Amino acid sequence: MAAVVTASQKVLKPHLLIKGGHALSGELKVSGAKNSALVLMTAALLTEGVVELANVPELTDIQGMAEILGSLGVSVKRRHQAIRLQADNLNHAEPPYELVNGLRASFFCIGPLLGRLGHAKVPLPGGCRIGARPVVEHIKGLKALGAVVNVEHGVVTASVPGSSRRLKGAPIMLDCPSVGATETVLMAAVLAEGVSTIENAAQEPEVQDLAKMLNAMGARISGAGGPVITIEGVERLNGCSYAVMPDRIEAGTFLLAAAITRSSLRVAPIIPEHLNAVLQKLRDCGCKLEIENQGITIIPGELHGVDITTQPFPGFPTDLQAPFMALLATAKGTSVITEKIYENRMQHVAELQRMGASIRLQGNTAVVEGVPQLSAAPVTGSDLRAAAAMVLASLAARGTSQVAGLNHLDRGYAEIEGKLNSAGTQIHRCNPELA
């Protein structure tokens, strides 16, 4: 999405015009989970059979992954929220750099390619705006399963020595409960010879969703969702039909949209256990929550400050740190927010300050003093969740804000303005290049 330079040299990027002060009402529908759908799509590389995924969100990241799998020879057929994948004609194990470069999750391909073919060559995903994001634990895990792994010229080359080209089951202890490393090792170990264990594994719901789908394909995985996962390798896996779980981060963002506009709203579908830490903070800051029938109705009361520290699941998710900060910028009193997962995930602070928020930043800790009301301003979301925080702050601000950074927002929120407007907001998408 290119920018347009106006006669007065003003640079106009695609943006949302958001008129603040409109309450939300009714129900907001949650899409399938981006961070689950992406890894489930790569798991289709593990079988010749057909993998039919349902409830797949329509996002730019999903489109990116579909192109990467297509480039490896996977047949990919999309129809709205359904994708049919078949890797019965894999013609190589090296996704092209230009496709991988834009999508970190593409590195997830290395596990299933190595497990299925015995070799893989995948560009390093590299860092992003929120942190260095190394893949040391991924590589350590693959080596423990018997792979020879080299990193040269920004590319990770992995292969299994020996005629069988089959990985060997092994115990793996992760130094940090990395979601990506757990998913990569899981997908490599399901076709290995013998038993593997992953200790200090990530417990995120996305890891659980992956394990559930792999077991539906014939894998033998136990313990997903806990700190130790056991995988008994099998010879081969079948195809399956599987529905992606609801997106807990999108659900959390919608609950926060209601809270920041002081609106009562129902959000569904939600699996409450996927958001316990967030729901507790919403209650602590003054919201009433009615949980029933795969949905949550939120009724905000008078809101006050709470302290938040991001942690691996089941702790408070880093992906809702920025959206929750936008809310706490409008809540009475002081909140201390500490980011423990990424080293550089506080860039939304400056933009919230531009809207009149009172925030002091000390390293990865933000001290937020709530203000009665934010004021509209032109702001930019510097990454996916920062962009979501800008949308929320604008919903509560006095006046009309201009929110840029849609290339980030569209990676993780399917038609967000359509959904929010269906609940009562006034958001308009502007694409200067089309004007």
Ligand code: EPZ
């Ligand atoms: C997944 O990223 C999500 N992305 C992220 O969501 C999410 O923030 C993250 O998990 C944590 O919940 C997808 O699933 C596509 P990690 P991932 O490996 O797997 C460090 C969003 O907004 N680490 O658990 O890359 C790493 O640097 C995105 O949707 C190592 O030190 O996350 C980071 O600080 C953003 N060494 C921390 O662990 C390693 O080898 C968590 O990373 C691997 C990771």
